[in-house]
Amino acid sequence: MKKDNVFLEPLAHSPPKNGMLGDPYSRHAEAVRQGALERAEAMLRHAHNPPQGLLKAIETAGIFHDLGKLDPVIQAVFRKGRGNKLKWDHIDAGVSYLSSKQDWMAAWLVRAHHAPGLPEKCEHFTEKTDRRLRGRRRDSDAKEKHDEQIAHTDQMIERYLGEHDAAVGMHNVERRRPSHGLSMRLALSCLVDADHSDTAFFDSNCNLPDAPKARWTERLNALCEYVRSLPTGDNEAKHARNKRRREFFEACLDSCIKDSLVACEGPVGLGKTTAVAAYLIRRAHDEDLRRLIIVAPFTNILTQTAERLRKALVLPGEQPGQVVVEHHHRADFSHHDDRELAVLWRAPIVLTTAVSFFETLAACDPATLRKFHAVPGSAIFIDEAHAALPTRLWPQNWKWVRELAECWGCRFVFASGSLARFWENQDIVDKPIKLPELLPTIQAEEVMREERHRVKFAETDGGRILNVQELNSFIRNEPGPRLVILNTVQNAAVVADAMRKSGMDVLHLSTALTPFDREIILKRVVRRLQFQDVRDWSLVATSCVEAGVDLSFRCAFRERFATASTVQVGGRVNRNGEYNDYGGGKVYDFALVDEGITQHPGANVSADILLGLMDTDKLNSANPADVVTLSMQQELKNCGGLPSDLLLKAELERNYPKVKELGRVIDADTRFVVIDPNLKENLKRHNPVDFKTLLQGSVQIWANKIDKLAVEPLTQNKRYSSDIYLWNYDYDPEFLGYMKGVLKMEEFISSGGAVI
Structure with a gap:
């Protein structure tokens, strides 16, 4: 009898492997409650006048987040092992109970603790769709699916609560208004991290290592x-x-x-x-x-x-x-x-x-x-x-x-x-x-005077538009070492490939290479710059080297883009004044049109403003911050000011999915693509892979290129849309990276496709 009771104890998760025990509901619920509480307490120690009751709401959400898993149908599936589909969405039960008790903050957190996360408020709190967070987790599901879920939860909720109280004890739930915006996101973070961390602990029997002390x-x-x-x-x-x-x-x-x-x-x-x-x-x-x-x-x-x-x-x-x-x-x-x-x-x-x-x-x-x-x-x-x-x-x-x-x-x-x-x-x-x-002001005046002698800015051939061959001729005729920065990954690959084929000594650095391979090439660049035994060579790159890296070239060429980008390239030229005795460093602005060359959409307005500033020699005569600020103001004026700010509006309306969409820093849908062959094999076999290894052997590629190239997803199971893809085309770790495979696809290039 005792054995049956142990076997029938409610579960929060299926056994990770056959022959192992499942995760007891009572253990997981208490662990998540405690974990969420600890994270919230650590966070709130630094808060000034935080939302009232936030800590208690996070704790309450932790204890009730998996209430719906007590459904007998779900429990039966858990006992069969992993990989089986669940008929009912377990988040609805916690939302149902917490909203009935008017703890709306905790209800929002439970509603959002699984993907897709925080919903659009007006999808739930209007006369037309007054579901009030209830139903299945994906708002895009058919109304009938939501209604079916709500009806089932309403029928079973008392049973869930009885089993919950028996497993973890009774917990008082208080009335609480939701606190939206960053407070909601931070509170959800505490719950989600506690939930995911404890689930990982159950699966691996290993806790995350303690972080080192601040000291x-x-x-x-x-x-x-x-x-x-x-x-x-x-x-x-x-x-x-x-x-x-x-x-x-x-x-x-x-x-x-x-x-x-x-x-x-x-x-x-x-x-x-x-x-x-x-x-x-x-x-x-x-x-x-x-x-x-x-x-x-x-x-x-x-x-x-x-x-x-x-x-x-x-x-x-x-x-x-x-x-x-x-x-x-x-x-x-x-x-x-x-x-x-x-x-x-x-x-x-x-x-x-x-x-x-x-x-x-x-x-x-x-x-x-x-x-x-x-x-x-x-x-x-x-x-x-x-x-x-x-x-x-x-x-x-x-x-x-x-x-x-x-x-x-x-x-x-x-x-x-x-x-x-x-x-x-x-x-x-x-x-x-x-x-x-x-x-300090005095030091600022001194260093700005020095900047005038260190680097100058100029137009290439009067600012006219060049083709790749003409650009290569101008590059070849300037003293090395040279830096050439293009606006897109494809442009960098096309120019670097053409320069090497013409007999020039060229290195290439862009996000077409994995972080691991980029690091090797960057070290090669640093060694060449340090020893200076050979100066007649060039580095062709994207904007990834225009700012913040400690590199110093004799001259640079920058494809016309934004004023700030060109100013920043000046920091990669004659950086330490080592070429002052040779007349200092020089940065050349150029525009490029040719077969295989793509135009970056972000350059449409900013490039014209830069050209005007170059014509009036502002980059050589004014404070860099003043020039960049002026450029920003002119860009806003030329565009008629900022467009109607839909991001501000979405945040004000608590339309969380729209905020995520509009808040993308890079307005592009990219995918995580694994390049390293050994890493791909380990992932296919579900062998352990630590995060650093994964990151070092992968790249980001635009989603539409994933579709065009039919890049293979890691997860073939149709129940999921994989977060990880596997690259199976040519890859050159020494030079062009995945662009070697792309450039070989003449049909892809001629059709107007581009990898940015």
């Missing part, structure tokens, strides 16, 4: 020692530049600025990464912040920054990869088997892309939001802020940034050598403000 005092001391021990330079130019870097570092370290939002307009090569890190780590120490989050637009910047910070901030006995964590791509997987691969922003120092950071603020799905509760109480460094977001996204994102700073204990620094001060523009933000500047 801000020790890390700040280590950073100071690292910076002060750097070489002063082996010539006068390097010595002067390194002196300015040390002065800026000390100024940031000793800064008395206490504002929650700060700007840093230091020009390229001033050592902003370590200086701003010192400022924010000191503030983290003073204000007991949880972590330092560094946000950058390109993954290669993250890799370079991570390497530097691991040298400077990792303490004896620590694992560098656990203290300073990189998060490339958007590795947020919605399927159960992929959860262990998610990156959770738990380390003391987190490096992530601008795409990942800002799309998390706009997210509604559980997989993306899972890590969001780690953000409150963080020092956040938006590096290369000029490229963090397109202007159209700043109105709503600025509201979110302000809310994180004012209500959730975050401290921000916006840094760039070409910083567009959008926060001062009333066409972009509803309440323009001026931010305090980290770079």
Whole structure:
């Protein structure tokens, strides 16, 4: 009899393998309640005037989130093992009970804790569709399906509650209004992370490792020692530049600025990464912040920054990869088997892309939001802020940034050598403000004078449009080493391929290569630049190297795009003044039209504005931040201002799916594609793959190209739409990456397709 009772104990999950026991409902419900509560308490320690009852709502959602799994039909399926389809949607029961008790905050959380996540409010709370969060989780399901689910839940709810109380005890539920926007997303993050983490624990019997302690005092001391021990330079130019870097570092370290939002307009090569890190780590120490989050637009910047910070901030006995964590791509997987691969922003120092950071603020799905509760109480460094977001996204994102700073204990620094001060523009933000500047005024004047001698900007052949052969001729005739930056992945591949076929010494670097292969090529570039034994060579790349990377070429060519992009390329030319004795560095602007060349849609307006600024020599005569801000203002004027802000409207109306859609940083639907052959084989066989290995061996490719190329999804089961695809065409790890396969497909190219 005892054996039967154990066997019939309600389950939350099926056994992970045949012959094993299922996951008891009582164990999982209590673990999720406790886990969600702990995450919420850690988050709320940094909140200023948080929504009343938020902690209790998260706890209540944790205990009732799986109430519907007590259905006898679902229990029978659980006991059969995994992979069987469930007739009933278990989320409806928790929503039914919590909404009947008027705890609407907890009801919203239970409704959203599985994909697709937070719904559109008016889909549930209007006279036409007054389902009030009830029914199946996908609003797109037929009305009959929702009605059937609601009727079944209403019939069974008392039975569920009886079994629930018997398993975990009775819990008081209070009336609570929902708190929407960031508060809703943060609360859902606590619930989802607790749920997913405990499910992973049941499957693997392994908890996530404890994150290293912040240890801000020790890390700040280590950073100071690292910076002060750097070489002063082996010539006068390097010595002067390194002196300015040390002065800026000390100024940031000793800064008395206490504002929650700060700007840093230091020009390229001033050592902003370590200086701003010192400022924010000191503030983290003073204000007991949880972590330092560094946000950058390109993954290669993250890799370079991570390497530097691991040298400077990792303490004896620590694992560098656990203290300073990189998060490339958007590795947020919605399927159960992929959860262990998610990156959770738990380390003391987190490096992530601008795409990942800002799309998390706009997210509604559980997989993306899972890590969001780690953000409150963080020092956040938006590096290369000029490229963090397109202007159209700043109105709503600025509201979110302000809310994180004012209500959730975050401290921000916006840094760039070409910083567009959008926060001062009333066409972009509803309440323009001026931010305090980290770079002291006297030092700013000095370094700006130096910039005039370091690099000049010029048009290629008077600004006329070139073809690939003409561009190659101009490149060949300029002294090396040379940097050539194109607007699209395809353009970079076409130009690099043509240059190599013409006999030129060329390296190629773009997101057509995996992070692993890009790192190898980047190291090759660095070695060539360091030793200078051969100077007649070129690097052809995309915008991934135009900002934030410590590279210095003799000259550069930049395909016409935005003013900020061209200014940033100046930071990759004569970076340390090493070519001052040869007349300094030069950046050439060019436009390109030819077979196989694609036009980036984002260049339509900005390129014309840049051409006008080049014609009036503004890039050589004005402060870079002033020029970029002027360019932004002209672009808004030429476009008639920002379009009607649908993102602001969607957030105000609590249309969470629309906010996610409109909040995409890159307005494109890309897919995660695995390149590495061994990695593909391990995934097919369901062998364990850690997240770093997955990220290092994969790329992002546009979804429409996935369809055109018939790229194979990892999951062939028609019940799922896979998050992961497998590349089976030619791949060149030394040069063109996956573009080798694309360029061979003449029909694809001639049909007008493009890989951007």
